[in-house]
Amino acid sequence: MSFNHIVIQNILRDKWTYVSYFLSSMFSIIIFFLFSVIVFHPSLTNLDPDSTLGLALMLASLLVYLFSFIYIAYSIMAFLKKKTKTLGIFMITGASMKQIRTLVFRENILIGVLAIITAVILGLVISPLFLMGAKVVLNAETFSMYVPIKAIMLTIGLFLVLFIVISKVMTRFINKEASIQLLKSDVVIEKSIKPHYLLLFLSIMISIGLGYFLNTDYDIGGSLFYVAFFVSVLCTIYLIISQGMRFLLKAFERSSAYMKQTNMLLASNLNAKMKSHANMLFLITILLSGVFLCTSILFSSYYNVEKDSEANYPYSFQYIAAPKASPSKVEADIENIEKQLSTVDLDNYFIEFKSNEERRIGYMSISNYNLLHNKKISLRANEFIAVAGNRKTLPITNVSDDKYLKQFKLVAVNEKNLLTTGFQQTYFIVPDEVYNNIKYPVYKTYLFELDNWTAHTALAKKIIEDFPHIYEERYVTSKIELYDAEMFIKSVMFFIGSMLSLIFLSAAMSILYFYLQTTLLQEKEKYAGIRKLGLSKQELFTVVSKELAILIFVPFTIAITMLCATLFAMRTMVSAAFLQVSMMSSLCFFALFFVSFIFIRKSYFKRLLSN
Amino acid sequence: MGKSILQVTNLQKEYIGEITYKALNGIDFQLGENEFVAVMGPSGSGKTTFLNSISTIDRPTVGEILINGRNPYSLDDEELAKFRRSELGFVFQDFNLVHTLTVKENILLPLTLDSLPADKMQHQLKQISQFLGIEELLTKRIYEISGGQKQRVAIARAVIHEPSLLLADEPTGNLDSKAVNDVMNLFSSIHTALKTSILMVTHDPYVASFANRIIFIKDGKLYNEILRGHNRKQFYQEIMDTLAFLGGGQHEL
Numbered sequence: 001m002s003f004n005h006i007v008i009q010n011i012l013r014d015k016w017t018y019v020s021y022f023l024s025s026m027f028s029i030i031i032f033f034l035f036s037v038i039v040f041h042p043s044l045t046n047l048d049p050d051s052t053l054g055l056a057l058m059l060a061s062l063l064v065y066l067f068s069f070i071y072i073a074y075s076i077m078a079f080l081k082k083k084t085k086t087l088g089i090f091m092i093t094g095a096s097m098k099q100i101r102t103l104v105f106r107e108n109i110l111i112g113v114l115a116i117i118t119a120v121i122l123g124l125v126i127s128p129l130f131l132m133g134a135k136v137v138l139n140a141e142t143f144s145m146y147v148p149i150k151a152i153m154l155t156i157g158l159f160l161v162l163f164i165v166i167s168k169v170m171t172r173f174i175n176k177e178a179s180i181q182l183l184k185s186d187v188v189i190e191k192s193i194k195p196h197y198l199l200l201f202l203s204i205m206i207s208i209g210l211g212y213f214l215n216t217d218y219d220i221g222g223s224l225f226y227v228a229f230f231v232s233v234l235c236t237i238y239l240i241i242s243q244g245m246r247f248l249l250k251a252f253e254r255s256s257a258y259m260k261q262t263n264m265l266l267a268s269n270l271n272a273k274m275k276s277h278a279n280m281l282f283l284i285t286i287l288l289s290g291v292f293l294c295t296s297i298l299f300s301s302y303y304n305v306e307k308d309s310e311a312n313y314p315y316s317f318q319y320i321a322a323p324k325a326s327p328s329k330v331e332a333d334i335e336n337i338e339k340q341l342s343t344v345d346l347d348n349y350f351i352e353f354k355s356n357e358e359r360r361i362g363y364m365s366i367s368n369y370n371l372l373h374n375k376k377i378s379l380r381a382n383e384f385i386a387v388a389g390n391r392k393t394l395p396i397t398n399v400s401d402d403k404y405l406k407q408f409k410l411v412a413v414n415e416k417n418l419l420t421t422g423f424q425q426t427y428f429i430v431p432d433e434v435y436n437n438i439k440y441p442v443y444k445t446y447l448f449e450l451d452n453w454t455a456h457t458a459l460a461k462k463i464i465e466d467f468p469h470i471y472e473e474r475y476v477t478s479k480i481e482l483y484d485a486e487m488f489i490k491s492v493m494f495f496i497g498s499m500l501s502l503i504f505l506s507a508a509m510s511i512l513y514f515y516l517q518t519t520l521l522q523e524k525e526k527y528a529g530i531r532k533l534g535l536s537k538q539e540l541f542t543v544v545s546k547e548l549a550i551l552i553f554v555p556f557t558i559a560i561t562m563l564c565a566t567l568f569a570m571r572t573m574v575s576a577a578f579l580q581v582s583m584m585s586s587l588c589f590f591a592l593f594f595v596s597f598i599f600i601r602k603s604y605f606k607r608l609l610s611n
Numbered sequence: 612m613g614k615s616i617l618q619v620t621n622l623q624k625e626y627i628g629e630i631t632y633k634a635l636n637g638i639d640f641q642l643g644e645n646e647f648v649a650v651m652g653p654s655g656s657g658k659t660t661f662l663n664s665i666s667t668i669d670r671p672t673v674g675e676i677l678i679n680g681r682n683p684y685s686l687d688d689e690e691l692a693k694f695r696r697s698e699l700g701f702v703f704q705d706f707n708l709v710h711t712l713t714v715k716e717n718i719l720l721p722l723t724l725d726s727l728p729a730d731k732m733q734h735q736l737k738q739i740s741q742f743l744g745i746e747e748l749l750t751k752r753i754y755e756i757s758g759g760q761k762q763r764v765a766i767a768r769a770v771i772h773e774p775s776l777l778l779a780d781e782p783t784g785n786l787d788s789k790a791v792n793d794v795m796n797l798f799s800s801i802h803t804a805l806k807t808s809i810l811m812v813t814h815d816p817y818v819a820s821f822a823n824r825i826i827f828i829k830d831g832k833l834y835n836e837i838l839r840g841h842n843r844k845q846f847y848q849e850i851m852d853t854l855a856f857l858g859g860g861q862h863e864l
Contacts, residue, residue: 256729259719259722259723259726259729259732260723260726261723261724261726262723262724263723264712264716264719264720264723265709265712265720268709268711268712268716269711271711272710272711526709526710526711529703529707529708529709530709530720531692532666532668532695532701532703532707533695533696533701533707533720533721533768534691534692534693534694534695534696534697534699534721534724535692535724536688536689536691536692536693537688537689537692538688538689539692539724
């Protein structure tokens with residue numbers, strides 16, 4: 001019997017422990033593989049790696065890899081914990097620490113290699129489907145299947161390294177004393193959580209304080225400040241969970257309900273594993289909050305594209321002829337555009353403004369302004385209106401050193417940018433007579449506003465292609481084209497985001513599953529004993545259901561509460577429609593959770609009762 | 612003998628596997644009210660299977676078991692659980708205490724499952740812990756007390772609901788000789804003071820000598836039965852003699 005024989009037998013005889021470890025490793029590898037299949041897709045080869053999209057894809061792959069690292073490390077830890085007793089038996093039969101480490105290392109590598117191979121094969125089977133999905137979501141024309149050699153190599157290489165590193169590091173954690181101790185007595189008694197109410201209070205205060213400063217626009221510390229806030233929020237969440245659990249359990253113990261039916265069993269279960277339960281709750285809460293915030297932010301950005309494009313570029317097409325452009329050429333251009341737009345319903349405006357090019361301030365007559373806004377405002381001889389030129393920047397209102405408007409009185413401010421954002425800093429709307437006397441160069445502006453503009457992306461692309469910017473001659477912008485480009489980026493982000501949420505979600509569930517696995521044997525023995533005394537299956541089911549429900553729905557509730565708090569804090573920035581979407585997605589998550597709860601409970605209960 | 616608490620008729624148990632193995636081969640047995648019976652036999656004779664069949668842990672292949680006139684195997688899971696916690700008390704070799712509960716909570720466990728009123732629970736707890744001399748242990752956790760103490764707690768849990776039948780499977784198997792004496796004296800006093808019927812499986816002749824009657828099982832059949840007279844020493848000698856005939860088991864002395 002060789003050493004490798006023992007390694008293999010050790011795996012085969014304890015299949016189920018290894019299967020869950022194998023599956024969770026394989027799962028994260030598949031996700032990474034699918035991501036890299038997209039990243040290395042031939043249709044994306046001409047994608048600029050510095051663009052938002054390229055960066056997002058790179059970042060997502062990195063995140064998935066990093067996450068796999070942590071996740072696989074966690075799986076190995078849980079798995080080692082479960083195997084400690086077996087290892088202890090090996091140790092007292094005379095295996096040296098070195099042999100034990102070799103054993104564990106080889107086991108892990110064997111499983112790792114198997115997981116990588118299966119994941120790549122499965123990934124290849126799934127990838128056409130995945131690419132089809134990506135094609136639909138990304139609204140791309142070509143996203144066909146190819147032979148992803150690069151993706152295969154990268155996945156195999158990176159994960160092989162990952163398994164070798166993790167296995168090597170993890171074997172250092174095998175503790176001889178602990179393993180042998182575990183052999184002597186089966187029961188490891190966990191230390192319970194100590195009360196830290198002052199600490200809890202302090203951390204809540206600090207988080208609230210930091211959050212308050214974050215809301216007010218004090219510029220202190222920059223990104224360091226955000227990190228501090230993040231860390232303090234994490235600490236607060238942990239303390240709230242652990243101390244809250246302690247407090248509630250102690251209160252429950254004193255209540256009269258404690259001695260009723262299965263309550264005592266449930267409470268004692270929670271009590272005995274208070275610390276590890278608290279850690280588990282914390283971990284799942286964080287993962288879930290990540291998912292919820294991620295999806296909400298992505299939803300909101302997805303949702304805002306139309307409004308966002310319109311805010312930047314107010315018109316479907318905007319053609320500005322520079323003062324130096326030749327009038328005949330401009331006329332030809334406009335004729336051409338009008339011809340291309342002849343098939344669609346539209347409004348068009350022909351206006352002009354004069355620009356102080358040095359200070360980038362535009363002057364427009366009140367009649368043109370009225371034309372654009374379909375209003376009938378009249379200005380007295382010494383009055384003017386300031387209109388923003390940049391999005392989200394207030395217009396200049398101080399005219400004390402203006403050549404023409406020195407003595408003028410400001411009557412109104414319009415914060416909405418008049419034309420394409422950034423073209424001028426501010427526009428001053430003045431009476432027509434005043435405008436005529438201004439001696440700055442004239443910019444003739446042709447505006448076309450299409451009905452149902454989001455439907456004309458092909459047309460927009462064509463026109464923008466036909467009339468590129470020519471410096472000091474013509475400036476052509478289109479909100480349709482902007483919308484189209486933004487939409488593509490946002491769909492990719494959305495796609496990546498949903499994939500990431502999916503990963504986090506399944507990670508949360510499988511971490512929970514693993515956690516239950518590690519204590520399954522102990523629990524099984526305990527319940528077998530109590531069953532003999534007279535605990536019906538139904539009663540056992542009640543205890544297990546409640547315990548699982550706490551593990552699953554408490555993090556869910558905390559995460560939802562945090563999401564709501566965040567949304568509430570951002571309520572001025574998000575629309576009511578978005579809140580609806582957010583509610584809907586929360587409901588979807590709840591459904592997903594409920595299904596996994598039912599599923600986990602069923603399998604756990606079955607295994608608790610099996611022999 | 613008064614009315615019978617336990618009535619076993621033609622009990623058979625087959626383990627079906629590659630080689631079908633008959634653990635019990637037709638046992639008839641009666642346990643009267645307030646009787647203390649020990650079951651002995653060599654290893655593999657079927658004595659634990661016998662006890663497990665009675666304690667409703669192992670369903671027999673053939674035969675009928677009536678406890679207080681009721682057949683526990685005709686009950687569904689829910690009713691069976693109720694039946695166990697009202698009619699039966701269990702003492703196991705490995706104590707079977709719940710580590711996550713305190714001593715007091717362990718003892719009260721069968722009562723809480725039935726949601727008894729709190730004052731009644733406390734009353735019963737007080738009585739039983741005084742009777743068994745474990746009052747000072749009540750607030751401790753299971754891992755803080757010794758083996759003998761654990762078994763006393765387990766006994767307290769087994770009798771707190773005043774069961775009609777107390778079943779014990781090698782109750783002294785994990786104890787040192789002093790603790791064995793203590794625990795067996797408890798069994799005796801439970802038998803005499805609480806008038807509980809006891810059925811106990813053991814391989815230790817000394818432990819068995821505390822019973823009034825001993826049945827011997829060999830190869831899944833009732834082999835012999837001896838009754839205790841007034842003298843326990845003489846009873847012990849008779850047990851030793853029977854075991855010598857039986858073969859196996861003596862080496863354990």
